[in-house]
Amino acid sequence: GDVMANEKVAYRLKWLINASTAGDVYALGQGLFSEQGLDVAVKAGGPERDAIRELELGYAQFGVASADQVIRALAKGASVVVLAQLFQINPLQWIYRADDFSLAGVQDLAGKTVGITYGGNDETIMRALLATAGLDERQVRLAGVRYDYTPFFLKKITVWPVYRNTQGIFLSDKLAAGGERVAFFDPSEYGIRFVANSVVTSQRMLDEHPQTVARFIRALLAGWQAAMAPASEAAAIRWVGEHDRDTSPAVMRRQLAVTRRMVRPDPAIPVGRIDRAAWQQTEQIMLRQRLIPGPVNVIDRLRPQPSH
Amino acid sequence: MILNRYICVKQKGKPKAPNPSTLRAGSFCEQMIECHDITFRYPGAEAPLFDGLDVAIGTPGFHALFGPSGAGKTSLARIISGDIDGFAGRVKTAGDMPCLYTFNRERLPGWSPVGRHLEKTSPPGRQPLRDELIDHFGLSELMGLRYSQLSMGQCNRVNLLRYLLQDFSLLIMDESLANVDEPTRQTILYKIKSLFPEAGFLYISHNVMEVSQFCDQIIVVRGAHKSPQTARICGQDHRVDRPLDNTALERTMLEIMNAA
Amino acid sequence: MILNRYICVKQKGKPKAPNPSTLRAGSFCEQMIECHDITFRYPGAEAPLFDGLDVAIGTPGFHALFGPSGAGKTSLARIISGDIDGFAGRVKTAGDMPCLYTFNRERLPGWSPVGRHLEKTSPPGRQPLRDELIDHFGLSELMGLRYSQLSMGQCNRVNLLRYLLQDFSLLIMDESLANVDEPTRQTILYKIKSLFPEAGFLYISHNVMEVSQFCDQIIVVRGAHKSPQTARICGQDHRVDRPLDNTALERTMLEIMNAA
Amino acid sequence: MLHRRIFQFFIVYLSGIGLLFGIKLVLNLSDYVIPGPVGVWQTAQTEFYRYMGDVLDTFAVAVIGQMLSILMALGVGVAGRRATWFGSFIKVAAYNVQAYPIVAIAPILFILLGDGFLTRLFIAAMICYFPLLLSVIGIMSEPVADIEHFYRVTGRLRWQLEVKIRAFENLHKLTTVVSGSATLAMAGTIVAEFIAANAGIGYSIRIALYQSDLSKILVALFTIGITLSLYQGALELAGAGVKKAWATG
Amino acid sequence: MLHRRIFQFFIVYLSGIGLLFGIKLVLNLSDYVIPGPVGVWQTAQTEFYRYMGDVLDTFAVAVIGQMLSILMALGVGVAGRRATWFGSFIKVAAYNVQAYPIVAIAPILFILLGDGFLTRLFIAAMICYFPLLLSVIGIMSEPVADIEHFYRVTGRLRWQLEVKIRAFENLHKLTTVVSGSATLAMAGTIVAEFIAANAGIGYSIRIALYQSDLSKILVALFTIGITLSLYQGALELAGAGVKKAWATG
Numbered sequence A: 001g002d003v004m005a006n007e008k009v010a011y012r013l014k015w016l017i018n019a020s021t022a023g024d025v026y027a028l029g030q031g032l033f034s035e036q037g038l039d040v041a042v043k044a045g046g047p048e049r050d051a052i053r054e055l056e057l058g059y060a061q062f063g064v065a066s067a068d069q070v071i072r073a074l075a076k077g078a079s080v081v082v083l084a085q086l087f088q089i090n091p092l093q094w095i096y097r098a099d100d101f102s103l104a105g106v107q108d109l110a111g112k113t114v115g116i117t118y119g120g121n122d123e124t125i126m127r128a129l130l131a132t133a134g135l136d137e138r139q140v141r142l143a144g145v146r147y148d149y150t151p152f153f154l155k156k157i158t159v160w161p162v163y164r165n166t167q168g169i170f171l172s173d174k175l176a177a178g179g180e181r182v183a184f185f186d187p188s189e190y191g192i193r194f195v196a197n198s199v200v201t202s203q204r205m206l207d208e209h210p211q212t213v214a215r216f217i218r219a220l221l222a223g224w225q226a227a228m229a230p231a232s233e234a235a236a237i238r239w240v241g242e243h244d245r246d247t248s249p250a251v252m253r254r255q256l257a258v259t260r261r262m263v264r265p266d267p268a269i270p271v272g273r274i275d276r277a278a279w280q281q282t283e284q285i286m287l288r289q290r291l292i293p294g295p296v297n298v299i300d301r302l303r304p305q306p307s308h
Numbered sequence B, C: 001m002i003l004n005r006y007i008c009v010k011q012k013g014k015p016k017a018p019n020p021s022t023l024r025a026g027s028f029c030e031q032m033i034e035c036h037d038i039t040f041r042y043p044g045a046e047a048p049l050f051d052g053l054d055v056a057i058g059t060p061g062f063h064a065l066f067g068p069s070g071a072g073k074t075s076l077a078r079i080i081s082g083d084i085d086g087f088a089g090r091v092k093t094a095g096d097m098p099c100l101y102t103f104n105r106e107r108l109p110g111w112s113p114v115g116r117h118l119e120k121t122s123p124p125g126r127q128p129l130r131d132e133l134i135d136h137f138g139l140s141e142l143m144g145l146r147y148s149q150l151s152m153g154q155c156n157r158v159n160l161l162r163y164l165l166q167d168f169s170l171l172i173m174d175e176s177l178a179n180v181d182e183p184t185r186q187t188i189l190y191k192i193k194s195l196f197p198e199a200g201f202l203y204i205s206h207n208v209m210e211v212s213q214f215c216d217q218i219i220v221v222r223g224a225h226k227s228p229q230t231a232r233i234c235g236q237d238h239r240v241d242r243p244l245d246n247t248a249l250e251r252t253m254l255e256i257m258n259a260a
Numbered sequence D, E: 001m002l003h004r005r006i007f008q009f010f011i012v013y014l015s016g017i018g019l020l021f022g023i024k025l026v027l028n029l030s031d032y033v034i035p036g037p038v039g040v041w042q043t044a045q046t047e048f049y050r051y052m053g054d055v056l057d058t059f060a061v062a063v064i065g066q067m068l069s070i071l072m073a074l075g076v077g078v079a080g081r082r083a084t085w086f087g088s089f090i091k092v093a094a095y096n097v098q099a100y101p102i103v104a105i106a107p108i109l110f111i112l113l114g115d116g117f118l119t120r121l122f123i124a125a126m127i128c129y130f131p132l133l134l135s136v137i138g139i140m141s142e143p144v145a146d147i148e149h150f151y152r153v154t155g156r157l158r159w160q161l162e163v164k165i166r167a168f169e170n171l172h173k174l175t176t177v178v179s180g181s182a183t184l185a186m187a188g189t190i191v192a193e194f195i196a197a198n199a200g201i202g203y204s205i206r207i208a209l210y211q212s213d214l215s216k217i218l219v220a221l222f223t224i225g226i227t228l229s230l231y232q233g234a235l236e237l238a239g240a241g242v243k244k245a246w247a248t249g
């Protein structure tokens, strides 16, 4: 009934378009947005981008941000609301060479050189992890890293942060080609449920255009749901591949498989469910590490999942 | 010596200049050039180049600055024209229009031919004068050439010509014709004298004969160690339509050579 | 006209140069300067500057290149010294040592005082010569100054001096003393002639009297439109210890003026 | 002329890549640290045309950015050439703006300009203009006394003329630095794409870096280098042309 | 002199920050997008000394990097000044190396130099040397005929002398570009720290960026700017000193 003709909105992703954004480009490519009367510009993100800033400046109406970004923004008075949580499990993990040692618990990190991106959420996660095991920086050597993996390749840093579903795949391929096996260290196995990518919009957008928000999130989650279905793998690969020309379909297929496990770990949980407890824990961790000056009650910013 | 009759210097410490207040009022008949008690030392130089130097030239006309190399002709010229400051003393030149200083190392802009440059730099209404000068300076055939294509003397002539087209009360020509052949130089000097009878010129040259023949007053700069530092000699001020008295000319030359 | 007696030009198309093979063998008594059938046009110029020009000077000594401004003296000098190429014809100069060309716009390096510059640029063993020249050129007091502190004539003298300290068979001086006063110039010319009796000099100047008095052979460059393009006049080649024949001098001057 | 440049570029490139292979051999590094010749060759075959397209895209932005930066450098250089308060202020401003690394002000740029073509162009111009500015200020603040004297004493020396005289007398230096700045414009555009775009070779390099694919980077560097050598050669020819035209035309 | 520079820097900085605050006011933006004056002031109080320390660290590297790059530029400029095959080869090499964006070759640098001081220094020098090179090549490849003539015809014009003459005659341009290149060295070091090191103000800026903390960035820019203005002023004084010393000493 209320379908308007091609309302234009912009959707700023957190990162470049790859398997981590499969649902987003799927919804676009399969015309799910236009079915809802929306003309969506899906824009790739990157480290210099900030979706929440763009919401406020009007450069975007919707965006993807990780929980730490949302909480920081709230702490500084941004009026942002969370519409959906795309990853139920945070894909941020640490890779290491399985032949050199194995990490069966946080304690095993002792004596290792662990890469973190200072200022990034992997730093927060690693510090929280270490705190749970009572380890401190004298026992674990933290080393700042960037996108350049050479220190890991040269074994200067032996435990390296990666996005398990994307970098994790091609890094294990590379090392496998060199005859080496890898393993991953997953914080969520040790009780750290730091929330990753979520869909956000501004409070004003929600107040002034509730219908548009509803239609957007409906189309987007439908896209994610379909893209995560094994049956639509070919279509998902096609739409991702349209932007990500540097990853072969074979690799992408494996990336999608891992992504699926993180977006839909349990078929009972609907795509996009907001894990309120995990959000609360994320805020607690950030408070404890003094990354925000005081509580922001992020819980109040989580919008109930619309039915679809 | 006959010399003393012709030296009309002002001794240091005995100013003979008219009362400054009269000068300021402008009622007094202005001197063409008047330098009084000039003391100047180049920064970094040991001794002053001028020490209480006085120069006066009363009337417009074609005058000269003469003296051995290094005596200070260029420096004095640039003090008179206002190009150098930082000297002590007083300098005045007559007339409402500026005092221009031109020297023989000036270059022309390289991007346009000589003819166009002259057109662009001559004030409105001076086209006839320009054409006449170009003709008499022997430059008619060079109007299409650029600076880099001129011989040294050609460049000197073009340079002098463009100054002559400007508004000036006094034009100081520092060896402006030093690289021009004698016949051309003579033609040019006669032409200047006949075309600009009202203006003042101060011609710097090392050619004693030329200076004696063409100039009215000749200021000889004698160097800082001599006293007085300048001498003034009266020249023949010859014009093209008058007879030249060769004996007088030779006497002038002698006087100049003695004074220098 | 008396002129014809003195012109010793070679008509275009009638080479009078000795058989090339003899020349090559070196047995033939070499000419000091020999230019044969020179044709040269500046790139971009309409007409050739020289068209089959011939010049010959037989013996070392103090010679001149004379002619109106723009006639081509500088160009011819740079052809002889090898500074310009791209001309047709043959140029030869005698001697084992180089032919050097110096001109009056040359600048000295600004970072060292004149004295040090002269020291550093004079070949070993020439210190006595250097000191003698510095003295006679009137430069003794300037040895502590830098280029930027020299007057024009001072710079010209220092420049000429440093060339005289070099090895050369022929030195071409392009208006090198044009900005120097007459007495100093005369002293310098007499000194050069007495100190370098074996060398060849080609002196470019616009001073007809000076050229007539000091030079042995005077090549008058007459411009491309005149034929022949050069004339050769014999000068007085005066030296300081000989009497000067004033009538002969005047005759030479007249000849030169007629030829130019 | 141009084919000499290409030849020289090949020497440079092959020496560089030879050095890398040498290091690989000596230190016995695996292919994921430094790829082998075969891997690079294969990547070249699959990616060369795509990268060439990207480079041309980048190149187009770089050319516009270079022009912009020439204009900026001339403007600031002319305004800042005098030793007055204003001149020194302009210089302080220009120098400070340059000192702030683009990476640091990228967020501010995004706030001000959005993230489109403009930002990319602006970053390229910023990186390219400063070296030009330094030369222009040096040239423009030094009088050419022998030529300017006449204009000054006759009251004709307006700033346009002063700039014209000094530019003409330093034409060789200006053309050298302008044609050399092509390189900077290219580097600047690549950096801009790296930070702020989703097109161009800078973007492709960024993705290759994220995928830790050194072969792709080596191929990209090749395409950049060859394009630049050609452009450089063309600019130098153009510079020679300008010199000739202004001096004789 | 120096305090004028500081004053001018304050004007520049305050205008910039004023513009930002203006935008914030007009668009009614939250402190997250653009921090308010109070937030910036508080950040300044807590971070200023730490950042000042970082800037001095960066500055030390920049100064060494600048010297290195002056040497490199002189070396390459002198070697590449002739219009010979070798000269043009040197230029092709120097230009190509510059065109490769540092970000792209950072992995290679890491392999060669590690991630410490050397890499920082090298990147700083690379970013700084090229503009210097352009000026030096322009100056060194243009004869000063009136002075060189004597040396040439008497067979004395060895390359050292040629370089000396041309440097002396263009001293003003050289000192301008050398003192201006301080800015580039600083920017280069910051970029290096941003992409490849774990110390210095560039690294701190990077962390602030990850934390989306614009106040910190504004404070960092302030410390960079003030340090640079002082250094710039000092270099210009030194340049004037050199000119004086060489011309009269």
Ligand SMILES: Nc1ncnc2c1ncn2[C@@H]1O[C@H](COP(=O)(O)OP(=O)(O)OP(=O)(O)O)[C@@H](O)[C@H]1O
Binding pocket: B145, B148, B149, B150, B151, B152, B153, B154, B179, B180, B181, C042, C043, C044, C045, C049, C067, C068, C069, C070, C071, C072, C073, C074, C075, C076
């Ligand atoms: N680079 C050039 N390109 C074209 N024409 C030139 C060039 N240099 C000189 N000419 C022309 O060649 C002629 C001769 O010039 P040259 O400098 O040889 O004269 P000159 O006899 O030395 O004159 P002057 O006594 O004035 O120095 C002049 O008419 C000049 O216009």
Ligand SMILES: Nc1ncnc2c1ncn2[C@@H]1O[C@H](COP(=O)(O)OP(=O)(O)OP(=O)(O)O)[C@@H](O)[C@H]1O
Binding pocket: B042, B043, B044, B045, B049, B067, B068, B069, B070, B071, B072, B073, B074, B075, B076, C145, C148, C149, C150, C151, C152, C153, C154, C179, C180, C181
């Ligand atoms: N910038 C300077 N610094 C120091 N001394 C200087 C400077 N310029 C000139 N002098 C000195 O001042 C004296 C006069 O120089 P000036 O140029 O006025 O002489 P001049 O009479 O014009 O000589 P010339 O006939 O050779 O041109 C010279 O002895 C010279 O060494």
Ligand SMILES: Cc1ncc(C[n+]2csc(CCO)c2C)c(N)n1
Binding pocket: D102, D103, D127, D128, D130, D131, D184, D187, D188, D191, E101, E102, E103, E126, E127, E128, E130, E131, E184, E187, E188, E191, E195
């Ligand atoms: C991330 C990154 N940012 C900037 C530059 C380059 N850069 C900063 S200043 C400047 C001009 C002088 O060469 C250049 C090129 C880079 N290479 N990488």
Ligand SMILES: [Mg+2]
Binding pocket: B073, B074, B075, B174, C151, C152, C153
């Ligand atoms: Mg003088």
Ligand SMILES: [Mg+2]
Binding pocket: B151, B152, B153, C073, C074, C075, C174
């Ligand atoms: Mg000449």
